[in-house]
Amino acid sequence: MQNKTRYFIILLILVPVCFSADILLGSTHIPFSIFVDMLRGIEIDETWRIIITELRLPRAIVAVFVGIALPISGLLMQTFFRNPLADPYVLGISTGASLGVALFSLGGGLGMVAIISNFGFASSWGLIIAACLGALMVMLLVVTIAPKVYDTTSLLIIGIMLGSVTSAVVSVLQFFSNPNELHAFLMWTFGSFSGLGWTEIIIMACFIVPLLIISFTMQKPLNALLLGENYAQGLGVRISLLRFQIIIVASLLAGVVTAFTGPIGFIGIAVPHIARMVFKTTNHKTLIAASILIGCNLLLLCDMISQLPGFQSSLPINTVTAMFGAPIVIFVILKGRKSRLHYS
Amino acid sequence: MSSYIPTYHAILDAPDLHIGYKNKRGDISIANHLNLHIYKGEMICLLGPNGSGKSTLIRTLAGMQKPLAGDIYIQNKRMHSGNLNDVAKQMSVVLTEKIDLSTITVFELVALGRFPYTNWYGKLTKNDTQAVENALIQVNLETYANRFFCTLSDGEKQRTMIAKALAQDTPFIMLDEPTAHLDLPNRIEIMKLLKNLARNTFKSILLSTHELDLALQLADRIWLMQSYKPMQCGTPEDLVLNGSFEQAFKKQSFNFDIADGLFKIVYEYTKAVSVEGEPIRLFWTKRALSRHGFKVEPKQTDIPHITVFDTAWEITHNNTKEQCSTIFELLIALSQKHIKY
Known part of the structure; x- marks a missing residue:
């Protein structure tokens, strides 16, 4: 059997294993037998059922969604910019979402928005809409600017600048807000998979599933784009259309996820690199599928670590992903400096 | 090597072409009133000092930028009206852009040349695989198929890119300075390879180059670009005899010797x-x-x-x-x- 196939099978088997483990592990340990009973349709204790279906299961599904969305978004951005360190956050999409959330939750201090939901921070619909609008705003700005700058380096710099301006506005809002609101906002910025119900999951699925299908159809022109925009055009790729597609898909994937879970760093950069290292290829046919599988497993693992058994409260997911992601980013830079391996 | 017979079957025509850049304050013109024709099976070398507009012309002919005026016709079909996939089946390009991919094999890279022919999923049919293998044989890289591109020498990399263009199976190949950054044996090898391809496969090849000696010896025709002067087209010999060559490359420090077609350094004698x-x-x-x-x-x-x-x-x-x-x-x-x- 080819190594590639073997890795794919291992990753495929790992997904349900990690998924089940993520459901079973947590502050309250769920016995494996009860989980099996539930899967077989046998009546189980109501408390277990609620913990599983209302808390653990949505949480694991959100982890899977994040594991799909952020790596694909990062992969698209890295190919688009021909830069190994590009990811959705570079375009300022996540800071755009942060701005939306900040305007909503901290705006009270400025008299802009006075209503904050009583039903907990993350479940507030207004918050989600605000985050999506913020992400969309930055995304539209980038899309407007993109056709005007010829080279991707300029766009990269514009993305970073937009991100800086947006986060500066967020800082100003934080400065003028009261301690309670600030605390709630900071909790959101830590990133969390919990507190999301089935409604939110359905909304996420409505975005992520079509976007996932679109990105699979883009793999052929993406491979041509590896040679650079001029070569790609020479091969018959409509560059302006592909640029537009990549920006929209990558931004929406990152924006939707960020709105629901808070900004989660490093996954967008790190997972495509792990996929390249494991599968030793630049072919997007392999990389998209590999990034999804690795992303799912990694995020489920991160979620398990964040809610280690025995602890009543869970660690912010962002700190866990940083522990995984930061070493990989450093590794990529060191490797790149040695032989300029992945991209120019 | 069979001898080249001009067929006058034009692959590419560009009557009264104006090239340059569009700008908000107006157009920046690089060259005007170009009348370009490329015939089947000929190798044309595009020569000219730096800044004379060689790259702009290549980019314009490749459809990467629009001409300021005039149209380009490929096989009598207007290029900018056609769909890009059709153009990609008529014309392939080898550019100066560096490819810095660590994990792409020679075969995978050459297979990208099949892009215009594969389905939406990019699946290679038997036919496509065969075309890739043939292309590799033509550039003598058949044993390199599974090597990673980044491990090749500069000359081998350039040959891989030429194989990509061959796999694209187009009657016209355009190359932007294919011999830049190569050592002398590789420069000669690449030029001879291209010449043989034009001869044996009847592909038309246009390449820009600074290799004056090699161009004089190998080109069927030369397009000579000079800043602010009309472009000269003709066989190398015609351009030498009518003095265009000497005039274009005349510098204080060296001379073009019309007697033996060589460039000679002018020494200062004391x-x-x-x-x-x-x-x-x-x-x-x-x-x-x-x-x-x-x-x-x-x-x-x-x-x-x-x-x-x-x-x-x-x-x-x-x-x-x-x-x-x-x-x-x-x-x-x-x-x-x-x-x-």
């Missing part, structure tokens, strides 16, 4: 000597002397006279004789003498 001897040894002795500022003159009494023997050089000056066993020693000996010019 001293004079006379030399005699066997032709080949004499030729190289004169060359060394020229480089060191000695003008070779007919034998006179007041300048040193050098006799070139089979194993030694003898300097006769002011009734003294001196033997040298190498040209290096000869040059040192001469530098110690007071020689007027």
Whole structure:
């Protein structure tokens, strides 16, 4: 059997294993037998059922969604910019979402928005809409600017600048807000998979599933784009259309996820690199599928670590992903400096 | 090598083409009223000093930028109206852009040339695989198929990119400075490879290059671009005989010698000597002397006279004789003498 196939099978088997483990592990340990009973349709204790279906299961599904969305978004951005360190956050999409959330939750201090939901921070619909609008705003700005700058380096710099301006506005809002609101906002910025119900999951699925299908159809022109925009055009790729597609898909994937879970760093950069290292290829046919599988497993693992058994409260997911992601980013830079391996 | 017969079957026509850049304050014109035709099976070398607009012309013909005025026709079909996939089946390009991908194999890279023919999923059919393998054979890289592209030498990389263009299976291939950054043997190899492809597969090839010597020897036709002057098109010989070549590349420091078609450095002479001897040894002795500022003159009494023997050089000056066993020693000996010019 080819190594590639073997890795794919291992990753495929790992997904349900990690998924089940993520459901079973947590502050309250769920016995494996009860989980099996539930899967077989046998009546189980109501408390277990609620913990599983209302808390653990949505949480694991959100982890899977994040594991799909952020790596694909990062992969698209890295190919688009021909830069190994590009990811959705570079375009300022996540800071755009942060701005939306900040305007909503901290705006009270400025008299802009006075209503904050009583039903907990993350479940507030207004918050989600605000985050999506913020992400969309930055995304539209980038899309407007993109056709005007010829080279991707300029766009990269514009993305970073937009991100800086947006986060500066967020800082100003934080400065003028009261301690309670600030605390709630900071909790959101830590990133969390919990507190999301089935409604939110359905909304996420409505975005992520079509976007996932679109990105699979883009793999052929993406491979041509590896040679650079001029070569790609020479091969018959409509560059302006592909640029537009990549920006929209990558931004929406990152924006939707960020709105629901808070900004989660490093996954967008790190997972495509792990996929390249494991599968030793630049072919997007392999990389998209590999990034999804690795992303799912990694995020489920991160979620398990964040809610280690025995602890009543869970660690912010962002700190866990940083522990995984930061070493990989450093590794990529060191490797790149040695032989300029992945991209120019 | 079968001989090239002009067929006058045009692959590409660009009548009255104006190239340049569009700008908010107006158009920046690079070259106007170009009348370009590329015929089947010919290799055209696009020559011209830096800044004369070679790259702009290549980019325009490749459809990467729009002409300021005029249209480009490929096989009598207007290029900018056609869909990009159709153009990609008529014309392939090899650019100067560096490909920096660590984990792409030679085969995968060449297979990207099949892009216009594969389905939406990019699946390679038997036919596609065969085309890729043939392309690799044509550039002598068939044993390199599974090597990673980044492990190749510069010459092999360039041949891989040419194979990509061949896999694209187009009647017209355009290359932007394919011999830049290569050493002399590789430069000659690439140029001969392209020439053979034009000959044997009847593909039309347009390449921009700074290899004047090679272009003069290998090109079927030359397009000579100069800033602010009309473009000259013709066989190398026509352009040499009508003086276009000499005029285009005339510089203070070197001359184009119309007698042998070579570029020669113009030396600054400060001293004079006379030399005699066997032709080949004499030729190289004169060359060394020229480089060191000695003008070779007919034998006179007041300048040193050098006799070139089979194993030694003898300097006769002011009734003294001196033997040298190498040209290096000869040059040192001469530098110690007071020689007027």
